[in-house]
Amino acid sequence: MSRSRIVIVGAGFAGYQAARRLSRKFRGAAEIVLVNPNDYFLYLPMLPEVSAGVLEPRRVSVSLAGTLRGVRLVLGEVDGVDLASRKITYVDPEGNGGELRYDRLVLTVGSVNKLLPIPGVAEYAHGFRGMPEALYLRDHITRQIAMATSEEDPAESDARCTFVVVGAGYTGTEVAAHGKLFTDSLAKQHRKAGNGLRGDSLPRWMLLDIAPRVLPELDERLSKTAHRVLTKRGVEVRTGMSVKEATNEGVLLDDGEFVRTRSLIWCVGVRPDPLVEEMGLPTEKGRLCVDKYLQVPGYPEVFSCGDAAAVPDLTRPGEYTPMTGQHAVRQGKTVADNVAASYGYGQRRPYKHNDLGFTVDLGGVQAAANPLGVPLSGPLANAVTRAYHLAALPGNRVRVAADWLLDALLPRQAAQLGLVRSWSVPLESSSPELAHSPRRYQGPEGRRTDSRNAGGNSAQG
Numbered sequence: 001m002s003r004s005r006i007v008i009v010g011a012g013f014a015g016y017q018a019a020r021r022l023s024r025k026f027r028g029a030a031e032i033v034l035v036n037p038n039d040y041f042l043y044l045p046m047l048p049e050v051s052a053g054v055l056e057p058r059r060v061s062v063s064l065a066g067t068l069r070g071v072r073l074v075l076g077e078v079d080g081v082d083l084a085s086r087k088i089t090y091v092d093p094e095g096n097g098g099e100l101r102y103d104r105l106v107l108t109v110g111s112v113n114k115l116l117p118i119p120g121v122a123e124y125a126h127g128f129r130g131m132p133e134a135l136y137l138r139d140h141i142t143r144q145i146a147m148a149t150s151e152e153d154p155a156e157s158d159a160r161c162t163f164v165v166v167g168a169g170y171t172g173t174e175v176a177a178h179g180k181l182f183t184d185s186l187a188k189q190h191r192k193a194g195n196g197l198r199g200d201s202l203p204r205w206m207l208l209d210i211a212p213r214v215l216p217e218l219d220e221r222l223s224k225t226a227h228r229v230l231t232k233r234g235v236e237v238r239t240g241m242s243v244k245e246a247t248n249e250g251v252l253l254d255d256g257e258f259v260r261t262r263s264l265i266w267c268v269g270v271r272p273d274p275l276v277e278e279m280g281l282p283t284e285k286g287r288l289c290v291d292k293y294l295q296v297p298g299y300p301e302v303f304s305c306g307d308a309a310a311v312p313d314l315t316r317p318g319e320y321t322p323m324t325g326q327h328a329v330r331q332g333k334t335v336a337d338n339v340a341a342s343y344g345y346g347q348r349r350p351y352k353h354n355d356l357g358f359t360v361d362l363g364g365v366q367a368a369a370n371p372l373g374v375p376l377s378g379p380l381a382n383a384v385t386r387a388y389h390l391a392a393l394p395g396n397r398v399r400v401a402a403d404w405l406l407d408a409l410l411p412r413q414a415a416q417l418g419l420v421r422s423w424s425v426p427l428e429s430s431s432p433e434l435a436h437s438p439r440r441y442q443g444p445e446g447r448r449t450d451s452r453n454a455g456g457n458s459a460q461g
């Protein structure tokens with residue numbers, strides 16, 4: 001008789017934890033299969049440090065094969081779930097199709113960039129949800145500063161040195177905070193080389209949000225700290241403000257001001273991976289409905305959690321758990337326990353977790369944090385934030401610490417490799433974890449692999 005097969009789709013925060021726990025529980029008694037487009041787990045909270053040149057990209061990419069014993073990794077992007085015959089179909093990185101039957105299915109496909117129907121945004125903005133976007137941004141920023149220093153037209157030079165971040169949640173706030181330090185450091189290096197910006201000015205960063213404060217979803221004390229650090233650093237924080245239109249030349253703000261820029265960074269939030277909607281099951285704001293045991297009603301062999309699932313929040317009746325890594329990690333562990341329980345190993349348990357606080361890395365020695373509800377700022381918050389990230393990372397800890405040390409001692413590297421181009425990171429994408437191409441890969445039978453990713457981006461390359 002063949003072993004029972006548990007298929008986990010998506011190796012993010014929830015899927016990684018689920019795979020790890022299931023392999024430890026079953027010790028080979030069941031086949032644990034993890035399907036993911038990449039062979040690494042991406043530690044998203046430190047992505048802003050990658051785009052700002054603090055961390056090298058592989059530091060936040062933890063090898064799945066190297067850290068998940070007893071788990072079979074299948075590289076591929078799932079494009080269909082056949083609930084009736086219990087199988088999934090996927091496309092591998094070379095464009096070949098495959099299918100896998102399952103006895104239990106755990107869907108942890110996470111989320112993608114959220115779009116708003118604002119003219120020009122899909123064409124001229126870039127999101128921040130995957131490694132390709134972070135690498136694109138790092139190179140793009142480096143290139144803009146270098147080109148600004150040699151630009152003879154002052155208006156053009158200013159536009160290249162203006163960076164607009166929309167969305168002041170933790171992602172946008174961290175991107176702007178780290179980005180400003182990065183561009184200031186690059187500008188100083190060019191100045192030392194005798195090629196400074198016009199009037200030796202520093203690059204301009206704007207952080208916009210329609211909400212009345214930065215970090216609107218977090219404790220107000222964290223907002224105050226972040227606001228203070230950002231404004232002191234020179235970031236223009238504009239709350240109650242958004243973008244009306246984006247063009248090749250810049251962005252038109254709600255109040256009628258036109259800001260010339262080549263850099264519109266879209267951090268307005270995320271929506272569940274479109275695979276969820278394609279399944280045709282009940283959803284809540286696009287997230288797959290599950291019960292408190294993380295099971296899909298009507299399909300006891302199908303489980304889901306993390307950003308992709310609407311998990312009832314038992315600590316706040318009537319609400320769903322927010323889309324955070326903190327919840328996804330814990331739900332990944334619970335889902336593993338409940339899958340095991342469905343085979344008779346232990347008792348299933350409802351998911352319940354009280355928030356332990358949040359950390360927001362503001363770059364340099366600054367951070368805002370409220371571990372267990374205690375508000376912290378400055379270097380202490382920064383130490384807590386970094387310690388938390390090191391503890392939460394499932395690998396690469398020494399390498400990350402080494403990069404932090406090097407960054408404290410040496411200037412940032414002003415070198416752009418230019419390998420990720422603007423068109424390969426379209427804002428509207430169902431797979432922000434992959435760099436796209438107009439014809440990503442032509443399989444042996446001429447099969448296009450980018451059918452789930454139709455849509456282009458004509459922003460500056």
Ligand SMILES: Cc1cc2nc3c(=O)[nH]c(=O)nc-3n(C[C@H](O)[C@H](O)[C@H](O)COP(=O)(O)OP(=O)(O)OC[C@H]3O[C@@H](n4cnc5c(N)ncnc54)[C@H](O)[C@@H]3O)c2cc1C
Nearest residue numbers: 010012013014044045078109110306307323324325326328
């Ligand atoms: C820049 C940034 C900073 C953040 N900082 C914090 C923070 O400080 N604290 C915090 O709590 N949260 C933070 N978050 C949110 C947190 O990262 C998410 O809530 C968390 O990643 C959700 O986990 P998940 O497992 O549901 O999804 P993910 O971690 O996104 O994983 C989903 C996985 O599924 C894969 N996948 C997607 N579609 C398919 C498919 N069709 N087939 C196969 N595989 C697929 C993806 O490649 C990915 O590996 C941050 C998010 C971002 C973007």
